[in-house]
Amino acid sequence: MALLSCTLTLSHSSLRRHVHEYTTTIHLSPPPSPPPHWNLPNPPVLPFRRLVSFPPYIPRSSLISATAPLLQDAGATATVLAGAYSLVRTFDTLTQRNLIQQSLSRKLVHILSGLLFAACWPIFRELLRGPLYYVLILILCALVFWRESPTGVISLAMMCGGDGVADIIGRRFGSSKLPYNQHKSWAGSISMFICGFLISIGMLFYYSALGYFQLDWTWTIQRVALVALVATVVESLPITEVVDDNITVPLVSMVVSMLSFGY
Numbered sequence: 298m299a300l301l302s303c304t305l306t307l308s309h310s311s312l313r314r315h316v317h318e319y320t321t322t323i324h325l326s327p328p329p330s331p332p333p334h335w336n337l338p339n340p341p342v343l344p345f346r347r348l349v350s351f352p353p354y355i356p357r358s359s360l361i362s363a364t365a366p367l368l369q370d371a372g373a374t375a376t377v378l379a380g381a382y383s384l385v386r387t388f389d390t391l392t393q394r395n396l397i398q399q400s401l402s403r404k405l406v407h408i409l410s411g412l413l414f415a416a417c418w419p420i421f422r423e424l425l426r427g428p429l430y431y432v433l434i435l436i437l438c439a440l441v442f443w444r445e446s447p448t449g450v451i452s453l454a455m456m457c458g459g460d461g462v463a464d465i466i467g468r469r470f471g472s473s474k475l476p477y478n479q480h481k482s483w484a485g486s487i488s489m490f491i492c493g494f495l496i497s498i499g500m501l502f503y504y505s506a507l508g509y510f511q512l513d514w515t516w517t518i519q520r521v522a523l524v525a526l527v528a529t530v531v532e533s534l535p536i537t538e539v540v541d542d543n544i545t546v547p548l549v550s551m552v553v554s555m556l557s558f559g560y
C-alpha cells in the first residue's frame with residue numbers, strides 16, 4: 298500500500314518534474330540560499346540516495362509537439378499489452394509442448410505478470426485515476442452483484458451511461474450552469490438523470506428477460522428513478538476534485554439501490 302501511494306505521488310507529472318529538479322540541483326550545484334524571511338523547514342534527510350530520478354529525464358526541448366505525451370502513453374499501453382500477451386503465449390506454448398508442467402507454468406505467470414506490470418509503471422506519464430476507478434468499480438460490481446442482483450446493473454448503468462452522457466451533453470449544450478457548481482450544467486445533469494434511468498431500466502429488462510430476476514415494473518420504475526435522482530445530485534456536487542465521479546456515482550447508486558431492492 299505504501300509502495301502504491303508512493304507511486305501515485307511521484308507519478309503526478311508536476312511532482313515528477315520537481316523531483317528531477319531537486320535531484321539535479323543537489324548533485325550539480327549547491328542550493329541557492331533562500332531569502333531570510335522564508336523560514337522554511339529543512340528538507341527531510343532520506344535514508345538512501347536516489348541515484349537516478351525516474352522516469353528518465355526528457356529535455357523539454359525534445360517535446361516538440363503536443364502529441365508527444367499521447368504517443369508516449371499509447372506506446373506504453375501497447376508495450377504492456379504486447380508484454381502480457383507474449384508472456385501468456387510463451388508459457389502456454391511451453392506447456393503444450395510438454396516442456397514444463399501446467400502448474401509450474403501457471404505459477405511462473407503468477408510471478409512474472411505482476412512483476413512486469415509493476416516494472417512498466419515508470420514508462421507511463423501518470424496514473425489515469427478515472428479509468429482505474431472505473432475498472433475497479435466494474436470488478437467490484439461483478440464480485441458483489443454477479444447477475445442475480447439489480448443493484449450491480451443499476452450502479453454500472455449510472456456510472457457508465459449516466460455520468461458519461463452528462464459529460465457529452467453538458468459540454469455541448471451546457472451553457473446554463475448549476476447555481477452551486479459552475480463546472481456542471483442543467484443540460485448535463487438532466488441528461489444524466491434521463492439516460493441513467495433509461496439505461497438502468499433497459500439493463501434490468503435485459504436481465505429479467507434472461508430470467509436472472511423477476512421485477513414488479515411499476516415499483517421498479519419508481520425505485521430506479523430515485524436512484525437516478527440521487528446519483529445525479531451527487532454527481533452535480535462540487536466535490537470532483539476531492540473524490541472522482543467514477544467512485545461517488547456507483548457507490549451512492551449501490552447504497553440507494555440496496556436500500557430499495559434489498560439485494
Ligand SMILES: C/C(=C\COP(=O)(O)O)CCC[C@H](C)CCC[C@H](C)CCCC(C)C
Pocket residue numbers: 427428431432435542543
Ligand atoms: C475512460 C474510462 C473511464 C474514465 O472516464 P472519466 O470519468 O475519466 O471521463 C473508461 C476506461 C475503460 C477501460 C480502460 C477499459 C475497460 C474494459 C472493459 C472491462 C472491457 C469490456 C469488454 C466488453 C466485452 C466489450
Ligand SMILES: Nc1ccn([C@@H]2O[C@H](COP(=O)(O)OP(=O)(O)O)[C@@H](O)[C@H]2O)c(=O)n1
Pocket residue numbers: 427460463464465466467468471480481482483484485486489532533537542
Ligand atoms: N452534470 C454535468 C456533468 C458534466 N458536465 C460537463 O462535462 C465536463 C466534464 O465533467 P466532469 O468534470 O464530471 O468529468 P469527469 O470527471 O466525469 O471526466 C464538465 O466540465 C462539464 O462541461 C456538465 O455540464 N454537467
